[in-house]
Amino acid sequence: MLSEFSAIEGRSAGFWKLLAGLVVLVLMGAGSFVYVEIHGHAVTGMNNQIVWGLPHVFAISLLIMASGALNMGSMSTVFAVKQFEQFGRFSAFLSIALLIGGLTVLMLDLGRPDNMLLPMIHMNFRSMFTWNVFLYTGFMTLCLLYLWTMFEYKQYKKLIGTAAFGWRLVLTTGTGSIFGVIQGREVFGSAITAPTFVAISLTSGTALGILLLVYTFRFTRRELDDRLIFGMRNALIFFLLLVAYLLVVEKFTRLYDPASYDVESWILTGPWAWLYWLGVWGIGVLIPLTLMFNRNIGNSVNGVLMASAYVVIGAFCFVAHTLLAGQSYPFDLFPGYTISSAFLDGDAGRYAPTLNELLLGLGGVGISGLIYVLGIRFFRMLPEKGQVPKGWELPWSP
Amino acid sequence: MISPAFWSGRWSRASVLFLFLFAAWIVAPSSLWAAPPQPEKAVRGPCVRDAEWMRRNHMDFLKHKREETVREGVAVKSESFLACSGCHPSRERFCDRCHAYVAVAPNCFECHQYPK
Amino acid sequence: MTMDRRSVLGLGGAIAAGVALAPGLRLIAAPETSPGSVAASTPGKRWAMLIDTSRCSSDCSACVSACRTENNVPLFGDPERDIHWIRKVELRDQSQRKAPVSLPVLCNHCEQPPCVHVCPTEASFIRHDGLVLIDKHRCIGCRYCIIACPYKARSLVFYKTKPPKDTNPNVPIRAAGVVEKCTFCAHRLDEGKLPACVEACAKADKGAMLFGDLNDPKSEISQRLLKEKSQTIRPDLGLKPHVHYQGI
Incomplete structure (x- = not known):
């Protein structure tokens, strides 16, 4: 029998400090939203070549992690991985928290947030965005139902949990397809973008889950069996290899095609190459893999935590690279010609994020954090003891 | 501290109502009457x-x-x-x-x- | 499909009154308007432009300045965030064999526009005469259309502006946070005039821009597109753009 669920106490000074810190983040985000509203988007680093900047990077990263955070729940409900069952509530709730944070940033970065509800009145059902609206709301509903079944109606858990798992795959496919379906820009427009987003969501969601679980348990002085973390580490390694595979396949296919030599050499050596090599590959894939495959680091909880932090930052870099490099690459209106104009045709887009964009993005992180902290404070989300079920053994260790 | 009994009296309730209306009159813009x-x-x-x-x-x-x-x-x-x-x-x-x-x-x- | 007040009223009235209601009777009587006061687009047209680059020179930007005056398009002095409905692009052959070319680039009013496809609110739409337009009342400023457009035809309004002194009252000035682009001067077309850029080009004695209806086989543009060699920008994307070029 695994341990009982309970809410955290939330009386310590540390708890209030954390809460205050998150509130400050949210307030600063709100402040920068108002500032951009008053002055127009000219006070951001965005311009007519890079129209989606740092707020979108934050928003999309949060949305990806939201679907990824459901992993632990899905693994226990759909794939009967018993040791994750105790984190099902945590996982579904974290999904909701991250989704709300991400969507808030996305909404507040609109040019006319006052018209925010128009998509509800006039819907264009061919638009990827409209589909995403349904995917997000549907996912949120399913997560809430999933939580409810885990609390009250265990007999429906399998049904709803499976539906939520299927939905999260479609959801992240939808998020990735925002870029995948765009043929007009050379860097976007690939069928493999959506699967790569799904893989990134698997890594980053699991990594964020590990980080939050370990720190929440440490913070509240609850017991957490290390072997649980190592089980998640194994899953994370598998997901990272999947990401690496998809990244390699994508690059291989592109590089094989002579028509995309220009684009690809620009990506691999151009102004955003550092983000690709250092961010996506280094921080996102290679460093965490090296850490987790190392016999000493990989077998310590702190080592896994470090690797997880790298993975989360790497996912952020992946989204940033997809968005920023994808938009910066100049339009090739007349192949074979060098073009120039007052509208900066032929120049690569430049983008330097400003403080208010960063604050808006962090505001979304603050909202997610606040929802999470208040959620575990008022609801019985977490087990009192993170235990390994009887008869379960860690299948593999580096 | 005013005792709870005070709030249940008829006159006290009337005075509260009066105070509320008075405050509303002060706060409301004059255009409301124009x-x-x-x-x-x-x-x-x-x-x-x-x-x-x-x-x-x-x-x-x-x-x-x-x-x-x-x-x-x-x-x-x-x-x-x-x-x-x-x-x-x-x-x-x-x-x-x-x-x-x-x-x-x-x-x-x-x-x-x-x-x- | 949306139903506005009048169509709802009209439907209800029609059902209630049935055959007793005379055809053509309107529940809310509209005043008589003289025919000249209605500017209407014509369904069934397919407006297009043909640009002869051999008659366009790099030192001339009459089309660009005419567009700015006609459509009240301001210059903010911030090259990365300025609004461009039409711009002059200079082409230099990378192999140095051909002479440099100068040409205007504007919204191509594609037959299959990706911007309309991705717009979540149907703010970008195709009018029944083939123009791709933006209903700014509906635009939420999500910028997905700018991501989708391969011609860089669209600009977001980054700055809050006050109306400039000499404005053309027939074209609204702009609100910050919405996306805008060339309209082929829809307001002029509906009055039977040519777009401002085309008119300015002819006035500058260049005559490089030809404008007309592709659905009319006798129109000059149809005839020339049939007989002469022309091309569009990025035909490989299959969007069927309707700004055609000659002499590149």
Whole structure:
């Protein structure tokens, strides 16, 4: 029998400090939203070549992690991985928290947030965005139902949990397809973008889950069996290899095609190459893999935590690279010609994020954090003891 | 601390009500008591629709015209914003006065011009 | 499909009154308007432009300045955030064999526009005469259309502006946070005039821009597109753009 669920106490000074810190983040985000509203988007680093900047990077990263955070729940409900069952509530709730944070940033970065509800009145059902609206709301509903079944109606858990798992795959496919379906820009427009987003969501969601679980348990002085973390580490390694595979396949296919030599050499050596090599590959894939495959680091909880932090930052870099490099690459209106104009045709887009964009993005992180902290404070989300079920053994260790 | 018994007395409840009304009277803008503002009379006429009807429906009318003009490409010149100003020369005294009074802020004039 | 007030009223009235209601009777009587006061687009047309680059020179920007005056397009002095409905692009052959070319680039009013496809609110739409337009009342400023457009035809309004002194009252000025682009001067077309850029080009004695209806086989543009060699920008994307070029 695994341990009982309970809410955290939330009386310590540390708890209030954390809460205050998150509130400050949210307030600063709100402040920068108002500032951009008053002055127009000219006070951001965005311009007519890079129209989606740092707020979108934050928003999309949060949305990806939201679907990824459901992993632990899905693994226990759909794939009967018993040791994750105790984190099902945590996982579904974290999904909701991250989704709300991400969507808030996305909404507040609109040019006319006052018209925010128009998509509800006039819907264009061919638009990827409209589909995403349904995917997000549907996912949120399913997560809430999933939580409810885990609390009250265990007999429906399998049904709803499976539906939520299927939905999260479609959801992240939808998020990735925002870029995948765009043929007009050379860097976007690939069928493999959506699967790569799904893989990134698997890594980053699991990594964020590990980080939050370990720190929440440490913070509240609850017991957490290390072997649980190592089980998640194994899953994370598998997901990272999947990401690496998809990244390699994508690059291989592109590089094989002579028509995309220009684009690809620009990506691999151009102004955003550092983000690709250092961010996506280094921080996102290679460093965490090296850490987790190392016999000493990989077998310590702190080592896994470090690797997880790298993975989360790497996912952020992946989204940033997809968005920023994808938009910066100049339009090739007349192949074979060098073009120039007052509208900066032929120049690569430049983008330097400003403080208010960063604050808006962090505001979304603050909202997610606040929802999470208040959620575990008022609801019985977490087990009192993170235990390994009887008869379960860690299948593999580096 | 006032004892709970005080709040249940008839007079105390009346005094609370009185205080509330007094505060509302202080806080409320004086325009609440003044007669509603009258939009400026048209310098010539007649309007494109019956004036009473326009008073009630001009917002839907304009919205409908807007869909027709922008999306279907049928612009009836005599029923455009620009034509309003032919009979109502001042936007401030015709449109804004009432909108301010009823506290609505249509953003038509963020983009549309109202010739003087 | 949306139903506005009048169509709802009309439907209800038609059902209630049935055959008793005379055809053509309107529940809200519209005043008589003289025919000249209605500017209407014509369904069934397919507006297009043909640009002869051999008659366009790099020192001339009459089309660009005419567009700015006609459509009240301001210059903010911030090259990365300025609004461009039409711009002059200079082409230099990378192999140095051909002479440099100068040409205007504007919205191509594609037959299959990706911007309309991705717009979540149907703010970008195709009018029944083939123009791709933006209903700014509906635009939420999500910028997905800018991401989708391969011609860089669209600009977001980054700055809050006050109306400039000499404005053309027939074209609304702009609100910050919405996306805008070339309209082929829809307001002029509906009055039977040519787009401002085309008119300015002819006035500058260049005559490089030809504008007309592709659905009319006798129109000059149809004839020339049939007989002479021309090309569009990025035909490989299959969007069927309707700004055609000659002499590149």
